[in-house]
Amino acid sequence: MRSAQEVENKIGELLDDFYRRRIEKIKKLKLKDTLKRKNPYLFRAIGTQKASEIVESLLTAYMSSSDEGIFGDAFFEPLAKYVSGGTVAPSEGVDIVMETKTTYTAIAVKSGPSVFNAQSKKRQEEDFRALGNRIRKLRKQFDPIVGYCYGKKRQKKETAQFRELAGQAFWEELTGDPDFYLKIIQLMKNKPQEHSVEFKKAWDAAINRFTREFVETFCDENGNIDWESLVKFNSGKD
Known part of the structure; x- marks a missing residue:
């Protein structure tokens, strides 16, 4: 931390x-x-x-x-x-990788929650799918995430191919700190x-x-x- x-x-x-x-x-x-x-x-x-x-x-x-x-x-x-604390991703369409002995979390970082149209969302799903196929050979749980750095996002879980986290939820996922999204503003000084x-x-x-x-x-x-x-x-x- x-x-x-x-x-x-x-x-x-x-x-x-x-x-x-x-x-x-x-x-x-x-x-x-x-x-x-x-x-x-x-x-x-x-x-x-x-x-x-x-x-x-x-x-x-x-x-x-x-x-x-x-x-x-x-x-x-x-x-x-x-x-x-993650590493730069070695794969197209992914920015950050956080890896443990049992899990492989791949994160695509986006500014706000309105970046996708149907075509770009499909491309993101394909990028995650290609990476996931490689990771599963390592017998690790694959956790694909699209993180939006501001805003709110309500996900349709029944059709989701990846998790979507926005604003507070996204920064908390990265840092473990529920107030980190506010600290960004504070620390701009x-x-x-x-x-x-x-x-x-x-x-x-x-x-x-x-x-x-x-x-x-x-x-x-x-x-x-x-x-x-x-x-x-x-x-x-x-």
């Missing part, structure tokens, strides 16, 4: 990496890449007139989606591996505030950079948005 100080230090390291990645992402982001993913008709329909409003909406939506993926990779997954100045600087620079490019590309000489030009870029034939 890791000490509180060890976990706090690890959480600090992971938050450093999370912020490094998100700042790097926003610095490299291109306006036209984000415009291709958004609905220009909606901006027009809700009466948007300012380039800066479109730009801020684009950045907010993009970073919200991007942050979820970055946080899973940079924070949740490595933290789960660290506190579990002041790290987010320490990084906020640097991120705000990168964010403001991106807003300014995007706004200048948007005005130059999609506004007329009077500063009005050229909606036809914007729609042609977004939806016209290549």
Whole structure:
């Protein structure tokens, strides 16, 4: 079992990496890449007139989606591996292995409980099944788990091919501590505030950079948005 100080230090390291990645992402982001993913008709329909409003909406939506993926990779997954005491899995679709003389627990770590569609769930079941077939030759009980680092999950046990644990239940499974899911928040301490100045600087620079490019590309000489030009870029034939 890791000490509180060890976990706090690890959480600090992971938050450093999370912020490094998100700042790097926003610095490299291109306006036209984000415009291709958004609905220009909606901006027009809700009466948007300012380039800066479109730009801020684009950045907010993009970073919200991007942050979820970055946080899973940079924070949740490595933290789960660290506190579990397990090893990195040697198999596709599995992140952590915890093994005893009689059991083999294979865990796929996911950020939240809404990650699966029918196809991805089937693929997860196949990954577990392939690993389970190998493990049973060792005459060990195979326990496949999908762990969601936040949220709640109610499992249909009669059709389950693997256990699903979310939020408190998942972190308790890894650590044996029913309060560990709360300690993650507590042990972040002041790290987010320490990084906020640097991120705000990168964010403001991106807003300014995007706004200048948007005005130059999609506004007329009077500063009005050229909606036809914007729609042609977004939806016209290549």
